Amino acid sequence: MNTLKISEDVLYVGVNDFTTRLFESLWPLPNGVSYNSYVVKGEKTALIDTVEINHLPEMLEKFEAHGIASLDYLIINHMEPDHSGSIAKITERFPNLKIVGNRLTVGMVKGYYGIDDDARYEVVKDGDTLDLGAGKVLTFQTIPMVHWPETMVTWLADERILFSGDAFGTFGALGNGIVDSEISNFPTFVDEMYRYYACIVAKYGPQVQNALKKLAGLDIKYICSTHGPVWHDHAAEVVSIYDRLSSNQSEAGVTLIYGSMYGHTGKMAEIVAKRLEERGVTVKRHNAATSDLSEILADVWRYRGVVMGAPTYNTQIFPPVAGALHALQARGLKNRIAGAFGSFTWAGAACKLLTEGLTAMGLEMPAESVEMKMELTPEITGKLQQMADTLADAVLNN
Numbered sequence: 001m002n003t004l005k006i007s008e009d010v011l012y013v014g015v016n017d018f019t020t021r022l023f024e025s026l027w028p029l030p031n032g033v034s035y036n037s038y039v040v041k042g043e044k045t046a047l048i049d050t051v052e053i054n055h056l057p058e059m060l061e062k063f064e065a066h067g068i069a070s071l072d073y074l075i076i077n078h079m080e081p082d083h084s085g086s087i088a089k090i091t092e093r094f095p096n097l098k099i100v101g102n103r104l105t106v107g108m109v110k111g112y113y114g115i116d117d118d119a120r121y122e123v124v125k126d127g128d129t130l131d132l133g134a135g136k137v138l139t140f141q142t143i144p145m146v147h148w149p150e151t152m153v154t155w156l157a158d159e160r161i162l163f164s165g166d167a168f169g170t171f172g173a174l175g176n177g178i179v180d181s182e183i184s185n186f187p188t189f190v191d192e193m194y195r196y197y198a199c200i201v202a203k204y205g206p207q208v209q210n211a212l213k214k215l216a217g218l219d220i221k222y223i224c225s226t227h228g229p230v231w232h233d234h235a236a237e238v239v240s241i242y243d244r245l246s247s248n249q250s251e252a253g254v255t256l257i258y259g260s261m262y263g264h265t266g267k268m269a270e271i272v273a274k275r276l277e278e279r280g281v282t283v284k285r286h287n288a289a290t291s292d293l294s295e296i297l298a299d300v301w302r303y304r305g306v307v308m309g310a311p312t313y314n315t316q317i318f319p320p321v322a323g324a325l326h327a328l329q330a331r332g333l334k335n336r337i338a339g340a341f342g343s344f345t346w347a348g349a350a351c352k353l354l355t356e357g358l359t360a361m362g363l364e365m366p367a368e369s370v371e372m373k374m375e376l377t378p379e380i381t382g383k384l385q386q387m388a389d390t391l392a393d394a395v396l397n398n
C-alpha cells in the first residue's frame with residue numbers, strides 16, 4: 001500500500017481506482033485513475049478533498065498508516081462526487097471537523113450531503129487564509145469553472161505546494177510512487193492528460209487561462225492535483241501543456257474523423273489521409289463507429305487540422321460522425337483548420353451539414369468540401385486530393 005509523503009507535514013491519503021471502466025460513465029480508464037487527497041499537518045490538521053465513496057475504506061487505511069487520528073478541517077477544493085463523495089462519512093467520523101469552502105461549495109455540500117448545520121462550516125472567499133499553526137498557512141484562490149463553478153485551489157506557502165483540484169490532472173492510476181520523480185511512465189500520463197483535458201475540461205479553456213494568469217506569480221515546487229502524479233520534476237511542463245490546450249494552440253497534424261457503412265466513404269477518407277501523409281502531415285485516423293470518442297477528442301485538441309467525412313443517413317450525418325461533431329461543438333472547439341466530405345445515394349445531406357457545422361464553430365475551411373454520389377470517380381478522387389493539398393498547406397504553414 002502507498003503511504004507516501006510529499007514532505008514531513010504533507011501526506012498523501014488518496015486512492016487508486018483500477019476497476020471503474022468508464023469515468024463519469026463516459027470515458028474509458030485503461031490505465032485506471034487516482035482520486036488524490038492530502039493531509040497537511042500544523043498544530044492543527046487539515047484534509048484536502050476526499051475520495052470517491054466506494055474507495056473510502058482505502059483512504060481510511062492510509063489515515064491509520066500515517067497515524068492520523070483526528071482532523072480539524074476538511075478543505076474542499078472541488079465538489080464533483082469523485083472527490084466529494086466521502087464528505088458525509090468523513091464528517092460523521094470526525095464530528096468536530098470544520099468544513100472549509102466558499103459560498104458555492106457550502107451550497108453544494110448541503111445539497112448533495114444534507115449537512116445543514118451552519119456551525120460546521122468555515123466559509124472562505126478568494127484570497128482568505130487559514131493558519132494551521134507551526135508555519136502552515138493555507139491560502140484559498142477561486143478558479144471558477146475549472147471545471148465547476150465552486151472550484152478553488154489551496155496554496156501552502158511555506159512548502160510552495162499548490163493543491164490544484166482537477167487542474168493539471170490526468171487519467172492513470174499511480175504505481176509505487178506518488179511524486180513524478182518516482183514514476184517511470186511520464187509519457188503515458190502525458191497522453192492521458194490530453195485525453196483527460198479534452199474530455200473533462202476542454203469547454204472551459206478561457207477559464208483555465210484565467211486561472212493560469214491568477215496563479216502565475218506563485219513559485220510552485222509541487223502541484224498536488226486530484227488526479228494523477230504529484231508534479232515536481234515535470235511541473236513546468238504540465239503547466240505548459242494546460243496552457244497550450246486551453247489557449248487552442250496545436251501541433252501540425254490532422255485528425256481525420258469519418259464513418260462508412262459499406263466502405264465508400266471510407267475510400268474517400270483513405271484518399272485524403274494518403275495525400276496528407278504524402279505531404280508530410282501527421283494524420284490520426286478515426287473511424288467514428290469504432291474509435292472511442294475520448295481518443296478522437298484528445299487528437300482534435302492536439303492537432304491543428306480536423307477533417308470530417310460521413311455518408312448521409314436518414315437525411316442527416318451518419319450518427320457516429322454526428323456524435324463526434326456534437327462533442328466538438330459542445331466543447332467550443334476553436335482555432336482549427338477544417339475540411340469536410342460526404343456521400344449519398346439519392347439525396348445528399350451529410351457533406352452540407354458537416355460543412356455548416358464546422359463553419360458555425362468559426363473554424364477556417366480553406367478547401368471546398370467534397371460530396372460523392374454512390375461511388376468514387378476520377379473527378380471525386382481529384383477533388384479529394386485537391387482538398388488534402390489545400391489543407392496540408394494550411395496546416396503546415398499556419
Ligand code: FEO
Pocket residue numbers: 078080081082083147166226227
Ligand atoms: Fe475529478 Fe471534476 O472531478
